[in-house]
Amino acid sequence: MKKIVGVLIGLCAFGAHAQVIVIANPKLDISEIGRADVYHVFTGGSSALGNGTKVLPALQNDGKVEDEFLKNYIHKPHAAFMATWRSFVFAGQATLPKSLESDAEVVEFVATHPNAIGYIDKASPHADVKVLPVK
Amino acid sequence: MINAFRSSFLGVIALVTVAAPVCAQSIEDLNLQFHGYATQSFLYTTKNNILTANSSDGSPAWTEAVVNLSALPQPKLRISLQVRYSIIGQLGNAFTLDYAAAEYKVNDRFGVRFGKVKTPSSLYNTQQDIDPSYMWSLLPQSVYPVLSRNSLLANFGGLAFGTIPLGEKFGKLVYAGYGGQISLASNDGFIIPIKDAGFGAPNGYGETLAGGSLRWKTPIPGLLIGAANSHDFTSSVPITYDAGLITGTFAGKPFNNQTFSASYDHNKFSVASEYTRIPFSALISLPAPFPYPHVPYSFDNRGWYGMASYKITGKWAAGLYNSQFFNHAAAKGPARYSKDWALSTRYDFNEYLYAKAEQHWIDGTAVLYDTWNNTGGLQPDTHLTILKMGVSF
Numbered sequence: 001m002k003k004i005v006g007v008l009i010g011l012c013a014f015g016a017h018a019q020v021i022v023i024a025n026p027k028l029d030i031s032e033i034g035r036a037d038v039y040h041v042f043t044g045g046s047s048a049l050g051n052g053t054k055v056l057p058a059l060q061n062d063g064k065v066e067d068e069f070l071k072n073y074i075h076k077p078h079a080a081f082m083a084t085w086r087s088f089v090f091a092g093q094a095t096l097p098k099s100l101e102s103d104a105e106v107v108e109f110v111a112t113h114p115n116a117i118g119y120i121d122k123a124s125p126h127a128d129v130k131v132l133p134v135k
Numbered sequence: 136m137i138n139a140f141r142s143s144f145l146g147v148i149a150l151v152t153v154a155a156p157v158c159a160q161s162i163e164d165l166n167l168q169f170h171g172y173a174t175q176s177f178l179y180t181t182k183n184n185i186l187t188a189n190s191s192d193g194s195p196a197w198t199e200a201v202v203n204l205s206a207l208p209q210p211k212l213r214i215s216l217q218v219r220y221s222i223i224g225q226l227g228n229a230f231t232l233d234y235a236a237a238e239y240k241v242n243d244r245f246g247v248r249f250g251k252v253k254t255p256s257s258l259y260n261t262q263q264d265i266d267p268s269y270m271w272s273l274l275p276q277s278v279y280p281v282l283s284r285n286s287l288l289a290n291f292g293g294l295a296f297g298t299i300p301l302g303e304k305f306g307k308l309v310y311a312g313y314g315g316q317i318s319l320a321s322n323d324g325f326i327i328p329i330k331d332a333g334f335g336a337p338n339g340y341g342e343t344l345a346g347g348s349l350r351w352k353t354p355i356p357g358l359l360i361g362a363a364n365s366h367d368f369t370s371s372v373p374i375t376y377d378a379g380l381i382t383g384t385f386a387g388k389p390f391n392n393q394t395f396s397a398s399y400d401h402n403k404f405s406v407a408s409e410y411t412r413i414p415f416s417a418l419i420s421l422p423a424p425f426p427y428p429h430v431p432y433s434f435d436n437r438g439w440y441g442m443a444s445y446k447i448t449g450k451w452a453a454g455l456y457n458s459q460f461f462n463h464a465a466a467k468g469p470a471r472y473s474k475d476w477a478l479s480t481r482y483d484f485n486e487y488l489y490a491k492a493e494q495h496w497i498d499g500t501a502v503l504y505d506t507w508n509n510t511g512g513l514q515p516d517t518h519l520t521i522l523k524m525g526v527s528f
Contacts, residue, residue: 048243050300056210077449079486086527087268089170091261092215092234092253095207096168 018065018121020072023107023129027114029053033132038073041117043081044088058109058118059099069119073134166207172527173200174266182514185503186282187224190519197523198222199266201233213238219264223281225508226322233264234289245297252294254287255311255348256363258396258409264288267527270444270481272493275458276502277438277473278394278411282324290315290344307352314345329385329432331506334419335375342370342387350396361396376421383421385432390414403446405454410439435463444479453480460502469515472499488526495519 022033030053040046041057048054060066070081088094100106103124110116111128120126176197178190188194198221205215216235221227234253240246253261262268263279273281280287292315299308319325319340326336346365353360367390374385390413398407416433437460444454458475465471479493497503500513 046243046298047240052242054210054242079483080449082486083267083483083527086170087262087265089168089205090172090201090203090217090265090268092205092213092217092236092238092248093261095166095205095213096170 018068019123020065020069020119021122021126022117022119022132022134023110023126024055024117024132025110025114026128026130028055028117028130030132031130032135033117034135035073038134042069042119043074043076044085044094054115055117056113056115057097058106058113058116059097060103060106060119061099061101065103065119065121164208168205169202170205170528171200171202172265172267172525174198174523174525176272176521176523179520181518183500183504183517184508185224185517185519187226187505187508189508190224194224196222196224201264211240213240217264226282231285233285243298245295248294248296249292251289251291252313252315253289254313254317254344254346254365255294255296256287256346256365256392257348257394257411258359258361258398258407260287266523266525267489270452270454270491271442271456271477271479272491272521272523273477273495275409275438275440275442275456275477276475277440277458277460278409280324280502282327282503283319286317286319286323286325290317292316304354306354309350309352310347312347314343316341316343327505328434329374333376334385335379336372336385337375337379338372340370340372340385340387343368346392348394357400359396359398361394363394363396365392366390367392374419374421381421383419385417385419387415387417390416404443405445406441406443408439408441410437412437433464437461437463450483451480453478455479460499462501465501469498469500469513471501473502474498475502487528489524491521491523491525493521493523495521 022038024030030049034050037049041049041055066078070076070078074081076084085096089096098109100109103120106118106120107124107126107129110118175195177193177195178185178188178197179193180190182191184190186197188196200220201217203215203217205213207213214237217233219231219233232251234251236248236250236252238246238248255261257278259274259279263274263284290313292313294311294313296311299310301308321336321339323339326340329336344365344367346363348361348363350359350361369387369389371384371386373382375382392411392413394409394411396409413436416431419430419432421428440456440458442454442456444452446452455478460473462471476496477493479491481489481491483489496518498516500515504513
């Protein structure tokens with residue numbers, strides 16, 4: 001019985017994790033994105049992908065989607081992630097991207113801005129944008 | 136001349152600032168952002184008073200508050216400015232402009248910035264005013280003297296910058312070329328030795344400079360190698376003696392300020408090292424009755440440091456550095472050098488609030504000190520403790 005409860009708790013914990021996908025505006029002329037590109041454009045290190053395509057990143061406010069995204073692609077906790085962005089802002093080298101409240105807002109923003117990319121939970125509706133497999 | 140130069144460039148910034156809303160369709164299109172930070176430090180030294188504070192008694196006289204405004208009226212046009220209020224010991228208690236610039240970035244390969252722009256002369260020069268961005272309470276003073284931060288940080292002029300990809304095998308080259316004028320306030324750290332010698336520089340010191348930096352982001356992930364050179368042209372400013380009764384000139388000669396840097400980040404571990412040299416000479420000319428009409432003044436400052444830090448957890452980091460400074464133009468003795476070991480830690484309570492603690496073991500008196508606040512004379516060595524709280528948004 002204890003084993004069954006343990007397995008159920010484990011499954012619930014697993015279910016609490018979002019499966020994050022990277023999305024882009026359908027007009028953006030790419031079909032996939034590299035891990036290094038994800039890191040650089042979402043941390044302010046670059047405003048373009050390695051192939052020169054200019055992108056407009058959208059962030060999500062603190063939550064399970066952001067936590068999972070930061071864990072998988074940025075390898076920094078939220079505070080350190082924001083500190084990195086603020087360093088660029090204080091240095092006059094970048095403007096903090098839009099920070100949106102939910103997957104729906106991210107999808108709407110990405111769908112309505114030609115160069116936009118963002119990240120959402122795979123389970124959220126995302127018919128108006130395209131999914132970029134991360135290589 | 137400097138004021139005219141400064142006014143012209145700030146005029147350009149003002150023009151762009153006024154024109155930007157016209158280009159943008161609404162306030163939201165401007166992407167106007169407001170950020171800031173504030174820090175409060177406590178200084179304690181075992182012997183000498185440091186940073187012009189009465190630190191041997193324990194002093195809270197290091198306070199900084201910064202506001203940062205930026206706007207992005209067009210995707211390629213950014214306007215930003217940063218204003219600081221600071222108190223460091225007996226200095227400051229005033230608002231200063233860290234920078235105010237308009238940037239047009241064509242792409243990652245090429246962009247230009249005009250106004251009061253940050254000078255990318257060394258690894259952390261453009262970050263040295265951003266306390267929340269680094270772990271240390273005091274950056275290595277051999278390369279980043281905090282009492283000269285405002286003059287080293289930025290110049291009134293222009294900057295071209297970009298990043299050139301060299302292919303997967305060769306990494307990237309980050310370049311910057313700049314030219315403009317810097318202005319040292321009358322209480323700048325570089326002027327403290329002149330004041331200690333009995334002179335006054337009522338208008339501070341200003342000079343024209345032109346320089347460039349190259350940073351190679353090598354194909355080895357995390358490894359960066361850099362070099363920079365700044366050529367400072369000749370300049371002449373008024374100088375006073377005998378409590379202002381005698382007025383003369385202080386004429387600086389041209390010189391090159393070279394810096395070489397390397398840094399390596401791997402997972403939670405970071406190391407960095409830099410070397411810089413400032414060989415400066417000037418001629419002080421005073422009319423009679425001063426006994427020596429022409430007095431040579433010079434310093435040959437050479438500084439280097441090596442630092443290492445480790446992120447113990449997502450919120451907690453620690454590190455140490457050794458910073459050494461030598462003025463090869465000075466007479467032998469503790470005033471010729473400064474050798475500083477620092478042990479530092481930082482804890483981030485959350486995204487906004489952090490605390491720092493740092494212990495220094497300083498041998499030599501060439502950096503951080505003044506004589507007017509150490510009237511009993513300087514001791515050759517001092518221990519310094521810094522506790523700092525910071526908030527940023």
